[in-house]
Amino acid sequence: MHRYLLNISYIGTTFRGIQKTVNKAEQPRLDTQSIQGCLELALRVFHPVNEIQTVLSSRTDAGVHALHSTVHVDLERPNGQPYDTTTLTGVLNRTLDKQRLPIRVLSSQLVADTFHCRYHATGRTYLYRFAVNKHPPSEEDNFRNKAYEAFVPVEEIDRCYFLQSPSFDIDRVRAASQLFVGVHDFRTFMSISRQKNLSRDHPMFTVRKIDKISIRPGGAVAVAPNAALAAATYNYWDIEIKAKSFLYKQVRRIVGALIALGSGRIDERCIYQMLTIPSKNSWDHRVLLAPACGLYLCRVHYRNN
Template sequence: MHRYLLHISYIGTTFRGIQKTVNKLEQSRLDTNSIQGCLELALRVFHPTNEIQTVLSSRTDAGVHALHSTVHVDLERPNGKPYDTTTLVGVLNRTLDKQRLPIRVLGSQLVADTFHCRYHATGRTYLYRFAVAKDPPAGDGENLRNRSYEAFVPVEEIDRCYFLQSHSFDIERVRAAARTFIGLHDFRTFMSVSRQKGPSRDHPMFTVRKIDEINIRPGKTLALATNATRAAETYDFWDIEIKAKSFLYKQVRRIVGALIALGNGRIDERSIYQMLTIPSKHSWDHRVELAPACGLYLCRVHYRSETN
């Protein structure tokens, strides 16, 4: 038996999420509405002698994408020898491509049988992409000011970025408030209620997390040619990058939602301060909307150099 670490990427739009659903009444049926289920189905082409069970390093919800995530899997070849990792990548990608699945294997490596892709990860970086419609130049007239910016979203950006219209969006105010989240905090207010129950979630320390970095930078459109020009003229694109060892359920989307609400002027800095310093589900400011899944990307799962 040999253990393999697979580096993967995917577009999550059409999936229920990365994690498969296990129905005890249907043990042999794979969940092909999840990235994990589709990957396990693709791994069957190697005909290992053991049951295929992938282990996830990170969980993403429906509609969330990944530029880099990882899973590990144990495979036992009939002759006992390890599979060639280059062949593993090539065959998996051909299989996924034939099924028209937006999942790609970036690389594969043999790891020790004691290695765990989740517990040995040293950190995770998430990227959130959003675009704010620019205010029309002064003197362009009332009709131009009231035009529907939502009418133009580059086709290349559909379900890849969050587009919003906001007069006088204050990105500098957002940058300043983002620094409030850096460091060790109880993020109970910024955790959505998960359907997965566990005794550890009732412990107060479960919601304590440390945010290592939050960087907000000008972004750019994924659109091409004429669409790119029009997108750049219509929207300001922004990237919010957040790095921590681990995150709570929907924590990133709640943080981003709060920052966008601040930039929009729906809430002020005091609201963010209260949500962060009074950790409770009752402290959530309901003027804040959860940032849509389409703009969120798992950007990187970090490991020590000897593993990565």
């Protein structure tokens, strides 16, 4: 038996999330609505002796993408020899491509049997992409209809969050983002998962350390004439957040709070209160959860990278 680390990327738009669903009451079956299920289906082409069970380093929700994530899997060949990792990568990508699945194996590597892609990860970096209209409709316009009349490059649909806010102050967003850096109880910024998690009841479970938040100008991924029109219409921004681990929907809630601040729906005091009074009741309902389409798992960090 040999263990392999798969470095993967994917577009999560059409998937229910990365994690497969296991219903113990039913006959075991592959969940092809998840990234994990599709990977395990693709791994069947190698016909290992053992049952295929992938392990995830990070969980992403429906609609969230990954530029780099990792899984590990144990595979045993009939002859007991390890699989060639270059062949493993190529065959998996060919199999996924035949099924028209937006999943790519970046590389494969043989690792120690004691290696665990989740527990040995030293950190994770998430990227959130959003774009703000340079010439948004005014408050006097029929704002809802005008917002939908605005140009959005088709290549960016479900890849970026587009704002048609009448005003947006990126300097306030930059300054307020540093309130989240450091150790905090992020209970206010955690959504409740439907999955059972016994550790969630631990009083320290919601304490997390944000190592770094950076906000910098982004860019359109549109092509040809759409690229020029997108650049003329929007200011693109990238928010990068790095920590060892995150709570359920924590990144999207943090970004939602920052966007609400930049749009003028809340002020810095609201963010301070949500951070210093950690409770689900402290959540300011003027803050909207940032859509999944703009979120990317950018990198899973290990000691050697």
